[in-house]
Amino acid sequence: MKTRLFASIAALLSTPLAASEPVMFCERPLTAQPIAENTWMVEGLREELSTSNCGHIGNQAFIATPNGTILIDSGSSPRFGETLKTLIAQHTSHPVRWVLNTHHHPDHFFGNAAFDEAEHLTLASTRALMARDREALIDNVERLTGRSLARSHIALPDTIEAGEVTLGSYPLTLYAMRGHSGGDLVIMDHATEVLFLGDMGFYQRAAATAHSPGLQQWQEELNDLLGLNARIAVPGHGPSAPSNTVLEQTAHYLAWLDQRLGNAASEGLGANHILAVEIPDAFNTIALTEYEFTRSVMQLYPRYEARLLWGTPQ
Amino acid sequence: MATPTPIITLPRLAAALPAFLAAFIWLIVMLPSPALATVNTAEQDPLDSFMWPVYRERFLGDAPVVFDERVIVSAPSFAEDSGQVPIELDARGLAANGEPITDIIAWVDLNPIPRLFHYSPMSHGLAKLSLNIRLEQASAVRVAVKQGDTWHVGGTYIEAEGGGCTTPGIAGADNDWENTFGELQGRLFATESEQRLRVRLSHPMDSGLIPSLPAFYVQSFELLDQQGQKVAALDIEASVSANPTLGLHMRPSAEGYVIGARDNNGNRFSIGLQP
Ligand SMILES: [Zn+2]
Numbered sequence: 001m002k003t004r005l006f007a008s009i010a011a012l013l014s015t016p017l018a019a020s021e022p023v024m025f026c027e028r029p030l031t032a033q034p035i036a037e038n039t040w041m042v043e044g045l046r047e048e049l050s051t052s053n054c055g056h057i058g059n060q061a062f063i064a065t066p067n068g069t070i071l072i073d074s075g076s077s078p079r080f081g082e083t084l085k086t087l088i089a090q091h092t093s094h095p096v097r098w099v100l101n102t103h104h105h106p107d108h109f110f111g112n113a114a115f116d117e118a119e120h121l122t123l124a125s126t127r128a129l130m131a132r133d134r135e136a137l138i139d140n141v142e143r144l145t146g147r148s149l150a151r152s153h154i155a156l157p158d159t160i161e162a163g164e165v166t167l168g169s170y171p172l173t174l175y176a177m178r179g180h181s182g183g184d185l186v187i188m189d190h191a192t193e194v195l196f197l198g199d200m201g202f203y204q205r206a207a208a209t210a211h212s213p214g215l216q217q218w219q220e221e222l223n224d225l226l227g228l229n230a231r232i233a234v235p236g237h238g239p240s241a242p243s244n245t246v247l248e249q250t251a252h253y254l255a256w257l258d259q260r261l262g263n264a265a266s267e268g269l270g271a272n273h274i275l276a277v278e279i280p281d282a283f284n285t286i287a288l289t290e291y292e293f294t295r296s297v298m299q300l301y302p303r304y305e306a307r308l309l310w311g312t313p314q
Numbered sequence: 315m316a317t318p319t320p321i322i323t324l325p326r327l328a329a330a331l332p333a334f335l336a337a338f339i340w341l342i343v344m345l346p347s348p349a350l351a352t353v354n355t356a357e358q359d360p361l362d363s364f365m366w367p368v369y370r371e372r373f374l375g376d377a378p379v380v381f382d383e384r385v386i387v388s389a390p391s392f393a394e395d396s397g398q399v400p401i402e403l404d405a406r407g408l409a410a411n412g413e414p415i416t417d418i419i420a421w422v423d424l425n426p427i428p429r430l431f432h433y434s435p436m437s438h439g440l441a442k443l444s445l446n447i448r449l450e451q452a453s454a455v456r457v458a459v460k461q462g463d464t465w466h467v468g469g470t471y472i473e474a475e476g477g478g479c480t481t482p483g484i485a486g487a488d489n490d491w492e493n494t495f496g497e498l499q500g501r502l503f504a505t506e507s508e509q510r511l512r513v514r515l516s517h518p519m520d521s522g523l524i525p526s527l528p529a530f531y532v533q534s535f536e537l538l539d540q541q542g543q544k545v546a547a548l549d550i551e552a553s554v555s556a557n558p559t560l561g562l563h564m565r566p567s568a569e570g571y572v573i574g575a576r577d578n579n580g581n582r583f584s585i586g587l588q589p
Binding site: 271305 | 388389390391392393394395398399400401402444446499501502503510511512514559561
């Protein structure tokens, strides 16, 4: 019944401006793929921040509702945000009224400034991490993309609590998680059964673990998300796919990584011993696996040694 | 032999990949067959670093030098945290033939304190060692192993950039020594052929290069048998990471080993490890 109601609203909303010229960012067309009724995603390149991709590496999604458009994540620069705004206007005449930021990594909230007439919202835990890391993240994005950011335009969003929320008249369920970054907002749209994972989910692009409080916690939370039985998931990086497919790929990779690190630490081996292992075929088709695996080993191995070798809780 | 070993660049940029592959294929095609030999003359530095002649002279003196693939230096191709870069040396392939190995010296070409360590395997150490190092910038890392009167040199190149989803320097793991200063922890893992020792000393390893922080670092580790006889020795510099964590590989010993350490302020630390 709910679905039917939204279907009729969809009819009202489906009067986008004629998509005339392709929207370009960093010399490539920027496109929005429809993934459900009134719902689109914009997929970033499955790469690390670089001069050649101008920072367009993370996904964004938007939901057109009768009271305005809800944007989930805004990309890694105000300039990108401006381009995204133009793209959104090709698909819906409703301007963005809410920006939800899934976590504190720069490729997910540095584009907020382009939507200054909208409310910017995230979890309190995420906002605290944004405040902590803002300066270092700006430096990092500038260094890796070779472009300067208008520092004062990288502002922090307001906070919103997890649970059932209504934006305008549009209901969403927000989940507060921590596995990927220490403050991860996951958004469920029950009307379309789309789950917006932020970087809690990576699909066909290897998971980044730099700020994970622990791979076990991340895996437990992925398991909780599986229980939601969403139809489609939008990961933070990589294409959308059936929800279980996305969640299981992220979970399998993290389980493998967790096991490699745990085994090596328990045996008193050095980090290079782990780096020398062959990456299973199942993960080799995923973009950036070797790179992220190398990073994860360096980030996480001291913690595994502390826990498994020295017996110090961390 | 005029073909330098390619410097392994970060394979993370899809855009760079075709060029990387092309260079790789070119090298395979162009590589003359003598390159397959394990020993190389010292005339051409495989890592093509302008500092090679300087440090060769400073650390290795007039002794004969060969580049030798049996001196294996493992490291990640890039540093995620420039304060903690894990490296591993394995020269057991070299040790298996010929005279005993007497000295192992390692350095980073472009670090302000280039030298990393001087390891003397003596009677009980095997030619294998792992530890974490500091990397000021992308650089060649060298290990020279002395067998007889000849230095056998191996190395690797490490890029020095962190990634995008992360924020370098925020982790702050290097400051946790304050509450646990001087804590020396160790575990011994015995196999038939070796005893693997993993040792961690809580210590800041301040280099003295930061004006407000005087030099305060561990200078030496030594391995003793149960009779107190020194059976291997490792001198380190402040280019070794804070909270030095060592992987040592020793000949099997029924009673295990005692590990002692000393810093430049005269503090002494010690722990005994039994199989
Ligand atoms: Zn992230």
